[in-house]
Amino acid sequence: PTNLNHLLFGLLGSEEAWHFRKEYIESWWRPNKTRGYLFLDVAPTGDDLLPWSSSSPPYRVSDNITQLIEETKHVAPTMARMVHGIMEVFREDHEGVRWVVMGDDDSIFFVDNMVDVLARYDHTKYYYLGGQSEFIMSNHWYSFNQAFGGAGFILSYPLAKAMSKYIESCLRRYPFLRSADQITMVCISDVGVILTPLKGSHQIDLRGDISGLLSSHPKAPLMSLHHLDATDSIFPSIERRQSVRHLMKAANLDQSRMLQQVICYNRPSNWSFSISWGYSVHIYENILPRSHLQLPIETFQPWGVTPKDPPYYMLNTRWRTNDSCEAPHVFFMKNVEKTKRYEILTTYSRSSPRELLSCSYSGNHSADYISKIEVYSPRRKRIEVPRGENLGFKRSLSFVDFAKELRSSRVESRVLGGDPVRGGRGSEEAWHHRKPYIESWWRPNVTIGHLLLDVPPQGEDLLPWSLNSPPYRVSDDVPRLMNETNHVDPRVLRMVHGIMEVVREAHEGVRWVVMGDDDSIFFVDNMVDILAQYDHTKYYYFGGHSEFIMANYFFSFHQAFGGAGIILSYPLARAFANNVISCLKRYAFFRSADRTTMSCTADIGVNLSPLMGSHQSIEKTPQNKILTKYIRAWPRGIGVCLYPGSYPAEYVNEIHVYSPATKRLQINRCECCDVIHKAGSFKAAVRYRECKLDEIIA
Structure with missing residues (x-):
């Protein structure tokens, strides 16, 4: 089975930024267990960096690609260096590697969850995994089909090998692109692979207070966080970088539950509870449906220039409100510890008074006097299921104590037919x-x-x-x-x-x-x-x-x-x-x-x-192929391409496509094809085939 030793991390950063960003990486890096390197633009200097800390990843200085930049007149040398880093990390260490994980010098990875998620995929196939931006315009400016590198993108070993072989030729093909993530996406696309999105990878293209987002995490393992030096501290009373270490205290005991939202109710008081494990608890003085509580409160602002009108985000949100029946009492994690009963106890304390009247609609059951919440969870990995855990509930005068037994279905790994x-x-x-x-x-x-x-x-x-x-x-x-x-x-x-x-x-x-x-x-x-x-x-x-x-x-x-x-x-x-x-x-x-x-x-x-859409073929040939015929819909009505070596296709009015009659295996790479056409013929033929291992399709 996949384990942490099968993952190779490549982190791209600058010497100047590393002086104040190293704490982000050291919060999750495990010396002598995590494999990988930090690639700096220049060698480190300064008493705060030298001698090099054993708590940091070993560093390398990025290759000098000045000649490549000058030859291609690349418009973004720094971005080219970051893309070139894929080849450099693979070159350094790849024996026994199944997955190559690329990130920035402020990427925060949850490596246990990463291992569990990657164990579901076949590392011998071509895979490109990662997350989109939360900010719609970031996806629009760059691509809805790219992984954003700060959240981390993951390449299976065969794809990383192919990329390392062709990375320089790809940089020569795209010297006009200004984004490292976009260059990476198009290079991978040229190998015939598209993005497989991961819900738990977070670019955090947001500003301000992101507690609303972190308190309503989707039902997916938390893989990464990014840009935390551009947001408010995630714990209001703790300095920004220390707040990350505080979060990792819970992560080090149970990553499988990190930020997983659990919703439960105390009917006698008409209270709704929303727990983001290891981070926060919200109490609402009203019974509110799960579908409402799963929407993040919009405590944050967009990353950059926004359109006049929404939508701004790749998710639905709910606005902050002063309605006492919908505004939560907010508690943040204060402490996490193991108990003698084979449980994990997370304690949450009130961040500040709500300063609203109690909700009269629900019978004036005020929660103002609650100062502490204790959440007990089993000291075992949460098996990921597409349904939330159930929580028993009881209330005392000073705190809320959750029942010890959490009921969760066990998922069996087996392939089933469907009727x-x-x-x-x-x-x-x-x-x-x-x-x-x-x-x-x-x-x-x-x-x-x-x-x-x-x-x-x-x-x-x-x-x-x-x-x-x-x-x-x-x-x-x-x-x-x-x-x-x-x-x-x-x-x-x-x-x-x-x-x-x-x-x-x-x-x-x-x-x-x-x-x-x-x-x-x-x-x-x-x-x-x-x-x-x-x-x-x-x-x-x-x-x-x-x-x-x-x-x-x-x-x-x-x-x-x-x-x-x-x-x-x-x-x-x-x-x-x-x-x-x-x-x-x-x-x-x-x-x-x-x-x-x-x-x-x-x-x-x-x-x-x-679910992404799929397509189905239509007609068999005697050669155990499927033949689909395509005829010209209408004349294109524009002149021929004048680029050197281009030929007009106006006289082609029929195309025959031959594909295997056998079912196509569901792999994350497109098929390749060969075109057969004689000059002057009105008909062209296309034959599908499996792509060669390192074949560049573009």
Whole structure:
């Protein structure tokens, strides 16, 4: 299994900055255990650096690449040095290495979590892992498809080897790029690899007080933090660099729970508790839904120049408020220790008085007198599941004591097949012209599911009902449900309630419930292959974001958009169905079915696991190939390219693409292809093949 010795770290920094940044790295570096090097621009000087501390990584001085810079007229020499560092760290030490981790001299890594996450991936394949920026404009200026280096990006050994071989030729290809992370991304793209995002990697392209973000961390292992010297101290009463060491006290005892948000309630007092383990606890004098508490409070500001109007962030937030029923009492971690009962005790103290009246709505149960909170957790690694832990709760006069037993499902590593049941949501009026969309992929007597219509079908084009369509059902009595829930939107209510109706019809042996619209087009073979990678006995909520960023902002960055399909594991779908009426009552004011579905699943303790789209081929050839034919849509209508060696393609009007008839293995690298074309011929042929190990595709 993967362990810390399989990770090689390359940290890029400057001698000038290292004088005051070294404490960030020393807070997590483990001498004689962590492998890697710090690459400085010049040799260190000064009594505070020499002799070199054994608590710091060993240093190297970066290669002199002045000749390369002059030959290419590179516009950003410092950025070129940082990219070149990938080759330098690999050259220094790579025996037994599985993963190369690159970071900055102020990157804070949580190495135990890093090892656990990387153990899930095949280190013999090409992988490029990392995190995006929280600030939308940073992704827009550079790329939504790059890893931001301060948060750390991770290369599998084969990819790092290929990169080290071709890094100088890549720097020659892109002398006009001004960002080291963008150069790295395009170099990796030239090898045929795209980014695999990691939720727990944090660039922290934010300013000011980031406690709101750290108090509502997504359900993913914390991998990294960055830019903490550009924000307020993460613990208000502790100096900035010392605050990092304070955070690492908890991390050194249990990284698996670091910043993991757990939400629980004390019903007698109408209090909601939000715990960010190892960092903070919030008490709210009201029962607030999980989906609300999971939104970070916007205590922070954007990193740089912002547009006139939001969105500013790659996440939804909630504003600070003086409403005593929604403003939290805030407590920060004061101490962490092991107990004699094989537990970890984290103690949190109030940061400052809230200075608001108590919440009258919830019965005037003030929490002003609470000065300390104690949280007990098992002294064992938290097994990551897509659902939060449950907490027992009891209250005393001076502190809150959490029950000793935390219940958490065990995840088994096994590949399972999937038999999904599908539920389509539509209207009778629309079905007259939309049914060809569904019939294009529906497989009669093979696909399991139903179409839920608002009223019974009518018309000669629908009756008798086509065997090529899914069997239909008429949705439950909406007016009755409207009266029962006081919902503002009958269409939203019908669509969300439809999940229960589909589960009610579900056949024995169903593992996954797939909800879509009456114009959703699903590629079911790919869907089965993807779902087979997950344990259907656990709680999972899958789906995709909108391509339109404002849609994610208006509704949520954390919801699945139903037209693209929402997938629930059967246990989650059943739990959802059991609670759907109470949930519709709770969110009777929502006008989006997808947002309501997200909120209902969040209240069960489950967050979205995003899925990237996939594609499916169409026709076999006698040579055990799949042939897809493409014809010109219209003349391009512009002149030919005048670059030396370029030839016009105006006369090509048909392209034949041959790909293997065998299923493509799900690896994180694209396939390569060869083009066969005779000069003057109106037809070109393209043959797919596996890329060679170190092949540059560009």
